[in-house]
Amino acid sequence: xxxxxxxxxxxxxxxxxxxxxxxxxxxxxxxxxxxxxxxxxxxxxxxxxxxxxxxxxxxxxxxxxxxxxxxxxxxxxxxxxxxxxxxxxxxxxxxxxxxxxxxxxxxxxxxxxxxxxxxxxxxxxxxxxxxxxxxxxxxxxxxxxxxxxxxxxxxxxxxxxxxxxxxxxxxxxxxxxxxxxxxxxxxxxxxxxxxxxxxxxxxxxxxxxxxxxxxxxxxxxxxxxxxxxxxxxxxxxxxxxxxxxxxxxx
Numbered sequence: 243x244x245x246x247x248x249x250x251x252x253x254x255x256x257x258x259x260x261x262x263x264x265x266x267x268x269x270x271x272x273x274x275x276x277x278x279x280x281x282x283x284x285x286x287x288x289x290x291x292x293x294x295x296x297x298x299x300x301x302x303x304x305x306x307x308x309x310x311x312x313x314x315x316x317x318x319x320x321x322x323x324x325x326x327x328x329x330x331x332x333x334x335x336x337x338x339x340x341x342x343x344x345x346x347x348x349x350x351x352x353x354x355x356x357x358x359x360x361x362x363x364x365x366x367x368x369x370x371x372x373x374x375x376x377x378x379x380x381x382x383x384x385x386x387x388x389x390x391x392x393x394x395x396x397x398x399x400x401x402x403x404x405x406x407x408x409x410x411x412x413x414x415x416x417x418x419x420x421x422x423x424x425x426x427x428x429x430x431x432x433x434x435x436x437x438x439x440x441x442x443x444x445x446x447x448x449x450x451x452x453x454x455x456x457x458x459x460x461x462x463x464x465x466x467x468x469x470x471x472x473x474x475x476x477x478x479x480x481x482x483x484x485x486x487x488x489x490x491x492x
Contacts, residue, residue: 266313266314266315266316266317266320267314267477268311268312268313268314269311269312269428269474269475269477270309270310270311270312270474270475271309271310271311271312271427271428271472271473271474271475272307272308272309272310272472272473273307273308273309273310273324273326273430273470273471273472273473274305274306274307274471275305275306275307275434275468275469275470275471276303276304276305276468276469277303277304277305277306277328277329277330277466277467277468278303278466278467278468278469279301279302279303279465279466280465280466280467282467283435283437283465283466283467284437284463284464284465284466285463285465286300286301286463287299287300287301288300288445288460288461288462288463290445290447290458290459290460291458292456292458293456294338294339294340295336295337295338295339295447295449295456295458296336296337296338296339297334297335297336297401297445297447297458298334298335298336299332299333299334299349299445299460299462300332300333300335301330301331301332301462301466302331302332302333303331304328304329304330304331304466305328305329306326306327306328306329306468307326307327308324308325308326308327309324309325310322310323310324310472310474311323311324312361312474317363318362318363318364318365319360319361319362319363320360320361320363321358321359321360321361322357322358322359322361322375322377323356323357323358323359324356324357325354325355325356326354326355326356326357327352327353327354328352328353328354328355329350329351329352330350330351330352330353330442330464331348331349331350332348332349332350332351333346333347333348333349334346334347334348334349334389334401336391336399336401336447336449338397338449338451341397341451343397343451345391345399347389347391349387349389349403350387351383351387351403351442351443352383352384352385353381353382353383353442353464354381354382354383354384355379355380355381355382355412356379356380357377357378357379357380357414358377358378358379358380359375359376359377359414359416360375360376360377361373361374361375362374362375366419369421369422369423370419370420370421370422371419371420371422372417372418372419373416373417373418373419373420373432374415374416374417375415375416375417376414376415377414377415378411378412378413378414379411379412379413379414379436380409380410380411381409381410381411381412381438382408382409383405383407383408383409383410383442383443384408385405386402386403386404386405386443387402387403387443388400388401388402388403389401389402396451396452397449397450397451398449398450398451399447399448399449399450400447400448400449400450401445401446401447401448402445402446403443403444403445403446403462404443404444404445404446405443406440406441406443406444407440410438410439410440411438411439412436412437412438412439412464413436413437413438413439414434414435414436415434415435416432416433416434416435416470417432417433417434418430418431418432418433418470419431419432420432420472423476424476425476426476427473427474427475427476428472428473428474429472429473430470430471430472430473430474431469431470431471431472432469432470432472433467433468433469433470434467434468434470435465435466435467435468436464436465436466436467436468437465438463438464438465441461441462441463441464442462442463442464443461443462444459444460444461444462445459445460445461445462446458446459447459447460
C-alpha cells in the first residue's frame with residue numbers, strides 16, 4: 243500500500259512539473275527482466291562452517307516485472323520511475339561432517355521496489371535511440387523466510403532468513419536501446435545492475451544433535467545483473483469533438 247502511494251505521488255509530480263511550459267509526452271508501459279546473481283558486482287554464494295557444521299546458500303536465476311512511467315523533461319532527458327516485483331530463488335545445502343546427515347531445500351524471497359532514474363537519450367537513427375539511466379531504488383521486503391529439516395535420527399536443522407530492515411535503498415543503473423514507433427509504441431532491450439546499500443537478509447543457520455547446538459550467521463548479498471525488456475504504449479489522440487475545458491483547467 244505504501245509503495246503504491248509513493249508511486250502515484252511520483253507520477254502526479256511528474257505531470258505537475260510540466261504545467262506552465264511546453265508539454266513533453268509521458269509514457270506508460272511495463273517491463274520484465276530475468277535476474278542473474280553474479281560475482282562481478284556481488285557475491286551470489288554464502289558459505290558458513292563451524293565445528294563441522296556447514297551451510298551453503300546459493301542464489302539462482304530469478305525474475306522481476308512491473309509497471310514503468312517515463313516523464314519527459316527535455317527532448318533527450320527524462321525521469322523514469324515505476325513499481326516492480328522481484329522474485330529471487332535460492333538453493334540451501336547443509337550437513338554435518340562427522341555424520342551422514344545432510345539436507346537441502348529451495349528458498350524463494352520476495353522484494354518490491356520503486357526505482358527513480360534520470361534517463362539520457364542518444365538518437366542513433368530516425369526511430370532508434372540509445373539511453374542510459376543512473377538512479378536509486380526504494381526497496382521493501384515484506385517477510386522473513388525460514389526452513390526446518392529433520393533428515394533422520396536426532397539431527398535437526400533450522401535456517402532463517404531474517405530481514406533486518408523492511409525498507410532499503412539500492413543503487414540502480416541501466417543501459418540499452420529502443421525502437422520507437424508512433425502507432426505501436428516503444429520497444430526496449432537493455433541491461434541493468436543493482437547494488438544494495440545493506441544486505442538482502444541475514445542467514446541464521448542452526449544445527450542440533452542430542453541437545454548440542456551450533457549456530458552460524460551470515461549476510462546475504464542482493465546484488466544482481468539483469469536483462470531488461472520494456473514496452474511503452476503509444477500515445478492515442480482522441481478523435482471527434484473534444485470536451486471544453488472546465489473553469490479549473492482554463
